[in-house]
Amino acid sequence: MSHGVCIISIQADAVNVLQTDNKMQRLTPQFSLYSAKSQAAGMLQVAAMPVSCSSCGTQRAALRRPKTGHSLCKSCFFWAFEEEIHHTIVSAQLFQPGERVGIGASGGKDSTVLAHVLKLLNGRYSYGLELLLVSVDEGISGYRDDSLETVKRNQQQYELPLKIVSYQELYGWTMDQIVKQVGLKNNCTFCGVFRRQALDRGAMMLGVNKICTGHNADDIAETVLMNFLRGDIARLRRCTAITTGSEGAIPRCKPLKYAYEKEIVLYAYFKKLDYFSTECIYSPNAYRGHARTFLKDLEALRPSAIMDIIHSGENLLVREDVKMPTQGTCSRCGYISSQALCKACVLLEGLNRGLPKLGIGKHHKLHHKLLSEEPLNERDMRKLKDF
Amino acid sequence: MCQSRVCVSLPVLIFVLRLGQKCMKCKEGTAILIIRVGDAFCRSCFKDYFVHKFRAMLGKNRVVYPGEKVLLAYSGGASSSAMIQQVQEGLSRDAPKKLRFVPGIVFVDEGAVCGQSLEEREVTLSKVQSVLQGTGFPFHIVRLEEVGSPGRVSRNYKQAVGRSMRHGPGEESQPQVLEKLAELSTADADAPSGTDTAPNSSFPAELTERLVQLFSSTKTLTAKQELLHTLRTHLILHTARGCGYSKVMSGESLTRLAVSLLSNISLGRGAFLPLDTGFSDGRYGDVLFIRPMREYSLKEIAFYNRLFSVSSIFIPTLDTKAPENSSIQRLTETFVTKLQADFPSTVSTVYRTSEKLNTCSAEDRQEDHLQERCLLCQCPLDTHAGELPASAFQATQVSENLSQQTKENCASRAETAGKTCCKQGQCSFPPPPPCRRAPGIMRLLCYSCRLTMKDLVISFSVEKAAESFTFTKSPFCGRG
Ligand SMILES: [Zn+2]
Ligand SMILES: [Zn+2]
Numbered sequence: 001m002s003h004g005v006c007i008i009s010i011q012a013d014a015v016n017v018l019q020t021d022n023k024m025q026r027l028t029p030q031f032s033l034y035s036a037k038s039q040a041a042g043m044l045q046v047a048a049m050p051v052s053c054s055s056c057g058t059q060r061a062a063l064r065r066p067k068t069g070h071s072l073c074k075s076c077f078f079w080a081f082e083e084e085i086h087h088t089i090v091s092a093q094l095f096q097p098g099e100r101v102g103i104g105a106s107g108g109k110d111s112t113v114l115a116h117v118l119k120l121l122n123g124r125y126s127y128g129l130e131l132l133l134v135s136v137d138e139g140i141s142g143y144r145d146d147s148l149e150t151v152k153r154n155q156q157q158y159e160l161p162l163k164i165v166s167y168q169e170l171y172g173w174t175m176d177q178i179v180k181q182v183g184l185k186n187n188c189t190f191c192g193v194f195r196r197q198a199l200d201r202g203a204m205m206l207g208v209n210k211i212c213t214g215h216n217a218d219d220i221a222e223t224v225l226m227n228f229l230r231g232d233i234a235r236l237r238r239c240t241a242i243t244t245g246s247e248g249a250i251p252r253c254k255p256l257k258y259a260y261e262k263e264i265v266l267y268a269y270f271k272k273l274d275y276f277s278t279e280c281i282y283s284p285n286a287y288r289g290h291a292r293t294f295l296k297d298l299e300a301l302r303p304s305a306i307m308d309i310i311h312s313g314e315n316l317l318v319r320e321d322v323k324m325p326t327q328g329t330c331s332r333c334g335y336i337s338s339q340a341l342c343k344a345c346v347l348l349e350g351l352n353r354g355l356p357k358l359g360i361g362k363h364h365k366l367h368h369k370l371l372s373e374e375p376l377n378e379r380d381m382r383k384l385k386d387f
Numbered sequence: 388m389c390q391s392r393v394c395v396s397l398p399v400l401i402f403v404l405r406l407g408q409k410c411m412k413c414k415e416g417t418a419i420l421i422i423r424v425g426d427a428f429c430r431s432c433f434k435d436y437f438v439h440k441f442r443a444m445l446g447k448n449r450v451v452y453p454g455e456k457v458l459l460a461y462s463g464g465a466s467s468s469a470m471i472q473q474v475q476e477g478l479s480r481d482a483p484k485k486l487r488f489v490p491g492i493v494f495v496d497e498g499a500v501c502g503q504s505l506e507e508r509e510v511t512l513s514k515v516q517s518v519l520q521g522t523g524f525p526f527h528i529v530r531l532e533e534v535g536s537p538g539r540v541s542r543n544y545k546q547a548v549g550r551s552m553r554h555g556p557g558e559e560s561q562p563q564v565l566e567k568l569a570e571l572s573t574a575d576a577d578a579p580s581g582t583d584t585a586p587n588s589s590f591p592a593e594l595t596e597r598l599v600q601l602f603s604s605t606k607t608l609t610a611k612q613e614l615l616h617t618l619r620t621h622l623i624l625h626t627a628r629g630c631g632y633s634k635v636m637s638g639e640s641l642t643r644l645a646v647s648l649l650s651n652i653s654l655g656r657g658a659f660l661p662l663d664t665g666f667s668d669g670r671y672g673d674v675l676f677i678r679p680m681r682e683y684s685l686k687e688i689a690f691y692n693r694l695f696s697v698s699s700i701f702i703p704t705l706d707t708k709a710p711e712n713s714s715i716q717r718l719t720e721t722f723v724t725k726l727q728a729d730f731p732s733t734v735s736t737v738y739r740t741s742e743k744l745n746t747c748s749a750e751d752r753q754e755d756h757l758q759e760r761c762l763l764c765q766c767p768l769d770t771h772a773g774e775l776p777a778s779a780f781q782a783t784q785v786s787e788n789l790s791q792q793t794k795e796n797c798a799s800r801a802e803t804a805g806k807t808c809c810k811q812g813q814c815s816f817p818p819p820p821p822c823r824r825a826p827g828i829m830r831l832l833c834y835s836c837r838l839t840m841k842d843l844v845i846s847f848s849v850e851k852a853a854e855s856f857t858f859t860k861s862p863f864c865g866r867g
Contacts, residue, residue: 054791070790080789087785092777228652229726231736233743242777258782287730294722298653301715302609304783304838305653311779311834312657315769317745 055080062270066262066303074270081267085255086121092242094253095210097128102208102250104199105133105154105162107147109268110214112154112275114256118212119158133158134202134211136195137166139174147276154274165202167194171348181351190351193343197335203250215254218261218295221306224313225291233318240313249336260306412436419694430694437683437691441473442484444679448666451634451677453487458632459524460623461494463515463700467638469688470680471522472697474636488634492519492526493626495619499531499595500602500611501703514700527626532594534618608714610842612705613654613835617763627674635676639664642685642723644678645734648741650719655835658769660744670765684734761833769834780834 051061051071059073065080072080088094095101103118105111115133122129135151138144148164155162168174171194179187203211220240227236238244243253256264268275298305329335330342337343408427410416416429428436445451459474461467477486494515498508512528519526605611627635639647644664651663662668668676680688692699706714711721727733759768770780829837 055789065786065790068786068790072790076790080786083789084782084785088777088782091781224652225649228649228740229733229737231740233740236740257777258779258786290722290726294718297712297718297722298715301712301718302607302838304655305715307779307783308655308835308838309653309657311655311769312652314778315658316660317658319743319745 063266066266066299067260067307069303078267078271081259081263082117082120082124085117085259086125088242088258089121089127089255092253094212094243094255095127095129098130099209100130100132100207102132102134102163102199102203102206102211103160104211104213105135105151106214107135107150107154107276108214109264109273109275109277110216110256110261112150112273113259113264113268114212114214115154115158115160116271116273118255119160131158131160132206132208133160133162134199134206134208135162135164136198136202137164137168138191138195139167139176141176144175150274150276157274161206163202163206165198165205167198170194170198170201171344173348173351178351181354190347193347197342197344200250200335208250211250211252212255213252214256216256216259216261216264217306217310218292218299220254220257220313221309222288222291222295224309225295226288229287229291236313236316237318240310245336258307258310433691434695437687438473438476440682441470441679442477442486444666444682445486446484448677450667450675451488455488455634456630456632457488457490457634457636458527458623458627458630459490459492460635460637461492461515461519461526462638463494463511463518463702464638465685465688465692465697465699466640466643466680466683468518468697468699469683469692470636470638471524472692472695473679475522475524490524491630491632492522492524493623493635494519494526494528495622496528496530497615497619497704498702499598500615501705501707503703511700511702518698518700527630529622529626531615531618531622532598534598534622604844606842606844608706608709609654609716610839612714612716613839615705617836624671624674633674635674637676637678638680639678640680640683640685640688641738642734644681644741645737646716646720646723648737649723650716651835653715653719655838656766656833659764659766659833659835660741662766664741670760681738761836762828762831763836763839764833766833768832770830770832770837 053059053061053073053076054070055072055076059075061071062074063077064071065077101118103111103115105115115131118129118131121127122131133151133155135148137148151162151164154160166174175187175191178190182190199211199213223239224236227233227239242257243251245252267273295306295309298309302308328337328339330337330345331340332345333342335342335344339346341349408418410418410429410432411427412432412435413429416431418427419430419433451457459467459471461471471492474486474490477484478490496508496512496515498511503511515528519528602611602614605614623635623637627633647664648660651657651660656663662670664678664681666678666681668678670676691697706717709717712718723733723737760766761768829840832840
């Protein structure tokens with residue numbers, strides 16, 4: 001009886017965890033069919049009907065796996081979750097013994113679970129990796145301050161070295177200052193572009209061979225849908241790759257590529273991992289919100305839908321005669337870019353000249369002017385000023 | 388009257404026209420509609436545009452030859468009605484681009500599984516019959532129950548069963564019903580021949596009952612819709628083969644294809660997008676399926692049908708009364724419709740994205756793998772584990788295995804618990820645990836059809852039902 005009560009209280013807690021974790025309802029009112037509460041109820045085993053774990057057959061099941069529907073006890077769930085990531089690492093040959101691997105750490109659930117599991121597997125299977133945490137400080141007061149505190153605690157908990165690179169330090173602008181200039185409409189473009197480079201630069205300072213990010217299966221599936229809807233064929237082809245950017249830049253990989261977001265939440269919850277669970281205070285873009293809600297609805301209908309979409313993405317073949325942008329390097333900072341100037345440099349130039357629109361639309365023709373530091377004429381100025 | 392949920396109401400379109408705006412093409416006629424931003428057409432130029440588009444589509448692709456027999460798949464809906472009208476138009480005119488093939492029409496009556504009573508079905512069929520008679524083309528009306536026609540055991544099927552039998556009895560957890568269903572896919576035997584096949588009004592209720600049972604024992608609407616699609620396609624193929632048609636035209640509109648593209652991605656059919664939604668689909672070998680309506684939006688079609696009195700018949704389908712989130716296909720339709728309202732380029736962008744995709748190197752594989760194809764959908768199998776270093780297909784199997792009590796699990800856990808390093812660098816990165824292979828018939832299905840099969844609740848009665856669809860002598864044999 002006491003056991004049953006215990007499970008019920010866990011259930012209530014996990015429901016809360018999942019609710020704070022999912023802010024989609026607020027962002028996309030017209031697609032808000034998804035209810036985090038009802039789904040979480042299905043993930044945890046109902047206490048009134050004790051079911052035994054389908055893996056060990058002895059312990060009482062504590063949850064229903066969102067990914068497979070099996071009822072598992074806590075320890076069998078941990079085991080399965082970790083072994084799957086191990087399997088991904090081994091079969092995709094993500095690492096070589098002796099490598100220095102930077103973990104992109106944001107303080108959120110994905111990167112916290114990633115750091116925890118990598119540290120654990122590195123010990124369990126003697127990968128022989130040197131793990132480090134790399135964090136980016138975007139300069140968003142009230143959001144990043146707290147999450148960086150989490151990362152600093154993680155550093156101590158996992159005994160891993162930590163490097164923090166800030167937008168302020170790299171670009172001379174914090175996100176708070178950027179938002180003041182560009183408003184809330186396109187700020188995510190700036191943040192996304194800057195973060196990508198910042199992580200690379202931090203990793204370079206640490207001299208790592210590889211960067212791991214916490215992208216999970218839901219993120220990948222959502223990106224497949226997004227790129228298909230937007231017709232971005234180059235990204236569509238790249239987005240399901242588990243390792244990217246081996247030429248020039250530091251290769252990146254996604255060990256959680258096949259891990260469900262819900263399972264990451266459950267793992268972090270049951271392991272009592274210390275993570276920070278608030279969405280960025282500057283709201284994300286609405287279009288991605290639609291795709292995410294759609295994905296959640298699909299998952300509710302058929303839990304394998306997330307994996308099914310990734311399977312689709314992995315098997316899409318782009319016609320050979322379709323033109324792909326050629327990758328070169330930015331003539332200002334040397335970062336990989338398909339244009340003369342990389343996106344970050346263009347955005348930065350726009351901020352510094354007081355013309356934030358510069359990096360948003362397609363203004364490739366202006367690049368040579370920026371490169372030679374020529375002044376822009378009045379027509380160019382007018383196009384770029386009003387936001 | 389357009390019955391489709393995707394269709395945007397017509398008055399909205401007319402509203403955006405400026406009063407007295409001239410047709411952009413002839414500059415004389417008064418514009419009555421706007422197709423895209425800025426393209427305002429008068430009635431007669433709109434007709435020219437619509438008719439030209441159909442012939443240009445066929446002319447550009449050059450797959451239909453003069454004198455060839457082409458079977459038009461008719462569903463009663465706006466799009467296939469417009470397609471038939473275009474064929475009539477093209478054959479009758481003395482225009483330089485006159486169509487020169489020999490058409491016939493096929494209609495599949497799915498009433499049994501779409502909740503229609505016998506009386507309702509008869510009413511529908513008589514409407515369909517009168518429409519089809521009006522075309523003057525030969526037509527074939529087939530009932531979905533006819534998937535149970537005799538003589539459907541083909542060589543492929545026997546080989547398939549032979550292959551699956553070679554595995555131990557313990558592995559055969561997927562029962563017979565799957566194999567029975569699989570037969571349908573390779574049916575290539577006796578088909579109805581002749582023309583103007585009217586439906587038989589006296590067919591055994593037993594056959595209907597069994598078909599209904601098969602569908603009601605399918606757990607999800609998603610799988611039911613997939614199953615219905617497969618059965619319908621095979622009946623059409625069967626009819627085409629039996630009556631000597633070498634091409635089938637099906638009337639999916641641009642809007643319909645955009646929905647299919649997205650729902651097929653969600654159903655794990657990414658490898659087959661070009662086959663499932665492209666202009667020509669040659670997966671069946673002898674009969675080529677083509678989609679000549681794929682560049683018309685439902686809006687255009689609805690407008691054309693209204694202006695030129697092309698009537699369509701409302702026939703309820705599997706998801707007609709189903710709520711928005713009742714199946715993956717239905718959910719996707721709702722999603723695309725809403726997104727299209729907010730971002731009007733959605734449908735055309737999705738379509739253009741799909742045009743940049745290629746069929747999964749089917750040609751290369753034909754030689755290497757002796758053309759292994761899915762028993763149900765006939766697409767080249769996309770389940771060759773080990774081709775990618777890591778894949779969603781493989782990862783799913785790993786998850787399944789790790790969540791169940793297996794010998795390998797116990798062994799590897801015990802080993803890891805008391806593990807010590809071999810100190811020779813051999814124990815790091817051990818090979819991944821072996822994947823248990825999919826049982827029996829599942830191995831002969833593509834990734835997506837396996838998902839459909841998983842949703843079939845297997846019971847004794849279903850097994851019997853499926854059996855009857857394969858071996859029962861049906862009253863339809865020898866007709867025509
Ligand atoms: Zn257990
Ligand atoms: Zn298939």
